[in-house]
Structures are given as structure tokens and as C-alpha cells.
Amino acid sequence: MDGGTRTAAGTTAGGGTVRVRTGRSSLATGIREAPWGLTVLALTVGAGAGLGSIAFRWLIETFTRLFSGHADYAGAGHAANPHVPGLGPYFVVLAPVLGGLLYGPLVDRFAKEARGHGVPEVMLAVAQRGGRINPNVSVVKALASALCIGSGGSVGREGPIVQIGSALGSTLGRMVAVAEGRMRLLVACGAAGGIAATFNAPLAGVFFAMELILSDFAVDAFGAVVLASVSASVIGRAAFGDTAFLTLPAFHVDHVAQYLLFALLGIVAGLVGVGFTRVLYAVEDACDWAWRGPEWLRPAVGGLLLGLLLLVLPEMYGVGYPVLEKATRGDYVAVFLLLLLAGKILATALTIGIGGSGGVFAPSLFIGAMLGAAFGSTVHGLLPGTAGAVGAYALVGMGAVFAGSSRAPITAVVILFELTGQYSIILPLMLAIVTATLTSRLLSRDTVYTLKLRRRGIDLAGPAPRARLGSRTxxxxxxxxxxxxxxxxxxxxxxxxxxxxxxxxxxxxxxxxxxxxxxxxxxxxxxxxESPGDGPAxxxxxxxxxxxxxxxxxxxxxxxxxxxxxxxxxxxxxxxxxxxxxxxxxxxxxxxxxxxxxxxxx
Structure with missing residues (x-):
């Protein structure tokens, strides 16, 4: 008998003997049933998500330096890779191919759920699978997404870290054998912790989990998610510092007429958000139609197309935050901004379509920044005394396009506020995000997350596939x-x-x-x-x-x-x-x- 587990004998009313396992199992029972159990579990999941975020970012940086020779190639122009200087800038054609040869077999063999942008799978697990997620997803998603982004995949890291944190929460829930409702909550805690640590945005992590993953703002759930987000943020800040995730200049609204311009930007952003969603899945359909080989080889073969696009627009390499920061500072002209916008939509859609692994949250922020900066540059030329700073429109555009594609307005407002730390931008941000959300709702039934599931015949509001209720009325x-x-x-x-x-x-x-x-x-x-009184009868x-x-x-x-x-x-x-x-x-x-x-x- 080991030191962690022992058995105790007892007698039933009928004289039979039962054996009750204690030790490790009694610890799990105590955590599961004690009033403080959920607090311990939420803090543990948050801490795990925070540590996972640190490891994941390290993997991305390591693979990016390995494949490109730079910390972030998106801001390096057409520079050569110092590891293979003889190839010059043409190394970007081969980088996605090599990356695909590594992560394609990994995903196909160990965790097919790790393919794509991740958040829909978490939403499905919470809505219809009792919060159960394959425990392999944590490791496979981290490696596959880091390889994909590091080798040039034009996707974000928030989707993977949400799936990684959620898988940790689900695994811990199964180890402790919690009830199904608490399992779902632990999955949401993992998602909140991942967003909080990745973006240094604890509030955004909370609202992302509540609005998109749980679709519920119950008090008990809110408390647990907050604890997970706080513990993840503490660990993330210890590793990355307590600084804003993006370095953005200060902005403010100079003229009341600008609010009309921000509302117009919100409408345009809603259109772009819906367009991004439709292009994403249209390209995926085209890739599905064209590919006839084994799935493990698809990312490598498709990586050649992605590499050719990166050769033309190296700004599309990886997540692209250096390019986003330059756009908010007004470093690009409107025509080039629109080119970057179209390029990002195509590059992200192609990365996902060929079987890549990564998120669409960061690409939507990138697209919004390009749209907002181009919009601001245009109106500044037409109304120089009224329009105000170009960068303000870039910031507002980031939140508005994300809201238009995801239809998560609360998360959009909170995360942009936390990224900038500026309260002066909150009113135009709220106005544009609401108009973008309404525009998106008028144009499309689904979001960038739910459409992936609906295309597979899954309605999150309906019964689970093969559920016993079926289609009964x-x-x-x-x-x-x-x-x-x-x-x-x-x-x-x-x-x-x-x-x-x-x-x-x-x-x-x-x-x-x-x-x-x-x-x-x-x-x-x-x-x-009630007794009759002086009030209403x-x-x-x-x-x-x-x-x-x-x-x-x-x-x-x-x-x-x-x-x-x-x-x-x-x-x-x-x-x-x-x-x-x-x-x-x-x-x-x-x-x-x-x-x-x-x-x-x-």
C-alpha cells in the first residue's frame, strides 16, 4: 500500500462489508464537497493557465527565432533569415512548409481538436459536452500553434491559450470528479486565465469567459472566474511585467462631431467583421474542396501558398503586433493600410484553411486597426479641423471589428480599455462597438465562432448531436x-x-x-x-x-x-x-x- 492511498472497512445493514478508499480520493472528495473547494479549484486552474501562457509565449518566440531569425518578423520588412542568409527574403516561402511538416502530423495523430482557432471547440464542450475536453489538447495545441505562428501562420495566440487553459480546467475537474455544472465553470476559468495572462487584461479575461464561453453572468460563476483571472494575471505580470500589452499613444476626442464619425466607423467595422467571417470559411471550403491527400500533409502543401503571400506582404508573418502599433501611430498611408487589411483577411483565412492552428481574435484586432487608421486618415484629409487624431480611429476600429465578428460587445469594450488604459476613449469605443454589433446582427445569424459549429450541423442553443430529445417538439x-x-x-x-x-x-x-x-x-x-395601507391597492x-x-x-x-x-x-x-x-x-x-x-x- 502506498502512502497516498489506504482503505477502511465498514459493515452494511445487511452484514456485508464495504471498503471505502481514503487518502488521495478523500482529498478529492473534500475539495469537491467543501464550501471552499470551488475557490481552490478556480485558483489552481487560473495559476495553471498563467503558467501555460508563459510556456506558450516562450514557445512562440523560440520557434519564431528558429524559423525567421527575428523576434517578430512582421516588423522586419523583407529582411533575410540570418540562419540561412543565402536564401535572402525567399526563406518565407519555405518556413510555413517546414512548420506544416511538423505540426500537421502532430495534430492529426494526437488531438484533431487542436486544428483551427480553438474557441468554438471550447464553446461546444461547455454547451453540449458537460465541459469535457480531451486532456491531450493542452500540450498538442501549445506545440502546434507555436509551430504554426513561429513559421509564419497569420493567426493569433489567444485562441490557443483559451483552449489550453480550458483543457487544464477540464482535466482538473475530471481528476476531482466534480459535477457537470462545476466542470463547465472550471473550463471557463481556464479560458479567463488564459486571456488574462496573455493580454495582461484580467477584466477582459473575465468577460470573455462569461460572455462567450458560459453565456451566463451568474454571481457564483462570476466569482470563480474572477479568482482564476486574478491568479493568472499575477503569474503573468510576474513574468512579463505590469505593462500594457500594446504600446499605444494617448488619444482623446477633440470635437463632438467626431462621435458621428465613430458611429459611421462602427457600421463599416460591422460590415468588415461579417466579411472577415465569410471569407474565412469560404477559403476553408475552397481548401477542403481542393485537397485530396492525407490531412497530416495538408498544412505543409498549403504552406507553400501562404509562403508566397508572405513573400509579397511580410507584414502578415505571425501575429503582427509591430505592424498594428505602427498603424495606430499613423505611420502608413490609407492605400497601404487597406492592402494590409485585405492581406490579413486572406492570410488568416489561408492559415486556417490549410489546417493551421491559431486564434482569430488577434487578426480581428489587426484588421480593425488597419480599417480604423485608413478611415481616420481619410476623414482627416476631408475634415482636418474636426476629425482628430488618426490613431483614435485605429483603436476604436480594433474593438469594433472584433465586436462585429464575435458579437461580444462587453469583451470588446473591456479589452480595448485595458489595452490602452485610457478612459477618454471609452465613449467613442462604446458607440462604435454597439453600432458594429447591431450591424453584424442584421447581416448574419452567426459569429466567427458559432458559424464553424453550425457548418458542422451543431446549434449551441439546441440539443446535442444524438441527444435523446432529438428533434421532438x-x-x-x-x-x-x-x-x-x-x-x-x-x-x-x-x-x-x-x-x-x-x-x-x-x-x-x-x-x-x-x-x-x-x-x-x-x-x-x-x-x-398584504394589509391595506396608504399605498396602492x-x-x-x-x-x-x-x-x-x-x-x-x-x-x-x-x-x-x-x-x-x-x-x-x-x-x-x-x-x-x-x-x-x-x-x-x-x-x-x-x-x-x-x-x-x-x-x-x-
């Missing part, structure tokens, strides 16, 4: 109507009817039989307990106290209706016709469960 499981209450029924008459109801809630109809809402036993009890009839829960219709997917049922008071919800005016049935938890586990035949 509410009409297939609903029950008959309980007794109804006329709107004029006095509350003291409704009370005994509610006390006899097995649902604790009854539907209320008007004199023409149209549905008005529901009356719950709790609301009636509270109303009858308490309700006296069922119609006055009726509430409208989330409407459920007979043709609605059962998986969708369950969300409304779980949040509803009582144990049932009325089912309405397509016009949502007439009652046609009643949905209960029991009827929904019968759809999953039909009763055995007698």
Missing part, C-alpha cells in the same frame, strides 16, 4: 390542460383551487377565452398577506395578478422549451398555439422526462 409530450381561472376570479376564491393544483400554478383566461398569463400559489399567498382578482412566463408553443423544439421550464415558477408551463393566444396543453418536468426515459411497457 413540445406537442409530442405535452399534457392536458389543468383547470383554468377566469380573469375576474377573486384571489380568495383562487387560493383553494391553487392549493389543490399539483403544479402550484394555473392559467388565467379573459372573458373570450384568450390566454392572459399564469397565477402562482406564491403570488396569491403574498397578495393575500393590492390586486384583488386573478387577472390583475397574472404573470406572463416565457411563451412556449406547441411547435417549439422540446430542447428549447426546457430552458423556459427550468426557469419558470411552479412545476409546469402553459403551451400556446402558433398565435400565442390560445392554450392547447401543459408542459411539465415529468412529461419532459418521459420523452428521455419512456416508461417500460407493462
Amino acid at each position: 413540445v406537442s409530442s409530450v405535452m399534457e392536458g390542460l389543468p383547470p383554468t381561472l377566469p380573469a375576474f376570479t377573486a384571489l380568495d376564491e383562487a387560493a383553494p383551487l391553487l392549493s389543490l393544483s399539483e403544479h402550484g400554478v394555473l392559467p388565467v383566461l379573459d372573458s373570450d377565452g384568450r390566454y392572459l398569463g399564469t397565477l402562482t400559489a406564491r403570488s396569491v399567498a403574498e397578495a393575500l398577506a 393590492p390586486p384583488e382578482t386573478a387577472g390583475e395578478l397574472a404573470e406572463l412566463p416565457t411563451p412556449v408553443t406547441a411547435d417549439m423544439a422540446l430542447a428549447t422549451a426546457l430552458h423556459a421550464l427550468v426557469a419558470a415558477p411552479g412545476t409546469g408551463l402553459p403551451v400556446l398555439d402558433a398565435d400565442r393566444t390560445r392554450l392547447v396543453g401543459w408542459l411539465t418536468h415529468q412529461s419532459a422526462l418521459r420523452a428521455v426515459h419512456p416508461p417500460a411497457p407493462a
